[in-house]
Amino acid sequence: MGLFGRSNNSGPVIKEQAAALHWDTDDPFLFASHHLDNYPKGNERQAPPYEEVKRKDQGNDYHKLFGYRMYTGRVTPGFQLHAHWGYETVTLVSKGYVDHFDSLGNQGRYGYGDMQWITAGSRYHHCEMYPLVFQDRPNPQLVTQIMINLPLKDKNTPVEITTVWKEDIATVNGDGWKATLLAGSLDGVTAKVPHSTSWAADPAHHVRIMKLDMEPGAVFTLAPSEAGTRNLYITETSAKVAGKEYPAGTRLKLKPDAEVPIEMLSEPSEVWILEGDPIGEKQCQWGPVVLANNAEVRKANNEVREKELENWNWEYVNQKQPLGTGRFYRAADGTESRPKEPETGE
Known part of the structure; x- marks a missing residue:
């Protein structure tokens, strides 16, 4: 072949x-990624051993040295603060956990069969970190993320975020x-x-x-x-x-x-x-932006760079939940949801 x-x-x-790792797609899909990593036992920082991490390409690690990738993470694997604008992401975590924090004030932890659906018609910033929650055993991670385009009429509409627990899928x-x-x-x-x-x-x-x-x-x-x-x-x-x-x-x-x-x-x-x-x-894409034409995309990418930290009210760009945290989603207004099924880590 x-x-x-x-x-x-x-x-x-x-x-x-x-x-x-990366999948080409057809309209209405833009792109998909399939992350399978065999992370080792975690430590108190929910991270791999420093002796391994220091040998990797800091901030841009897409090679499976030691059986896993760090992606843009420097301590804990995952994707540090980044933007989306003009499309949707549908993320299913088959194994492992994802810690989510965003520029709207939402946060959570989901995994082991849970899904997150983000419709980012307008500028949106978040981080997605892969915490190594288990210190007594390895932390296998399998995450599939599907990106779906939005029609022009729905560009620059308010951002919507939903976490769907495994039991509700x-x-x-x-x-x-x-x-x-x-x-x-x-x-x-x-x-x-x-x-x-x-x-x-x-x-x-x-x-x-x-x-x-x-x-x-x-x-x-x-x-x-x-x-x-x-x-x-x-x-x-x-x-x-x-x-x-x-x-x-x-x-x-x-x-x-x-x-x-x-x-x-x-x-x-x-x-x-x-x-x-x-x-x-006919649309235009560059970096994290998908809009109508080249002029709109250039302007939007400039705004992304200039305002990346403007509404980031978290301490770190690679923020993660404390060790021992279960699955939950907490919106900026304080409303919270948790799965009915007990934590099993499998």
Whole structure:
């Protein structure tokens, strides 16, 4: 398989592409990332050993030296203060925890099956740190983040943030597989999109974001869809799609109107499905900004740089929750939510 090649058969696969840490997508999606890191035992700073961290590329570590990445974190892994403007992020934490702090005064900790949905129509700053909460065992981390574009009419609208606990996320169980629906429907079950501004909120746009957890030998048949685009991502192990075996870290661009059998082979793993109708508008993107044209994007990026700390009322740009903190979300107005399920760390 080439880096990005057109399929040689007449089946449901249109193109094949390598997809490991970062995934290419089709409109209405902008980008996706899949972070799998084998973090060691944590210390009192919820961080890896200093002896390892000091050997990494401080503030820009995307190499798996010692089996993990620090990303932009310098003490604790994760993503220090950064901006979003003009699009949405949908983040599912399959393993581990994420500590969230933002420029609006919201904060929280979510993980182990929880989702965070941020609709950042206008300028928004936050940090997402990966605390190593366990000091008696390793801290494996698996985070998948999907970025969805917004139509021009919804740019520069107020920011909306929702944390959805694992117990409230729509799921469907089958023979050796479990589907987790962040958007869209399957077998009569429909996910609730938390923000009406989202392109995914209107069923007419046929957006589906679905994670499939599959056991070895399990088969899931993806039914034809009315969506304009459809992509499948094979993550940690190889899988067979439409009768052909593909290696781990593969993106398949699929014909939406075709039936596609998916078979997991020797090991359990996740498979992701992203589909939806394109927004179909000419837009401009640079850095953390997606707006109408180059002039708007330049102006917005200047504002991001100039006002990055203007509303940052936290002590650090890599703020994290205290050691021993459970999962919660606290809005700037003081309202708080917590999951009903007890903390298990698994």
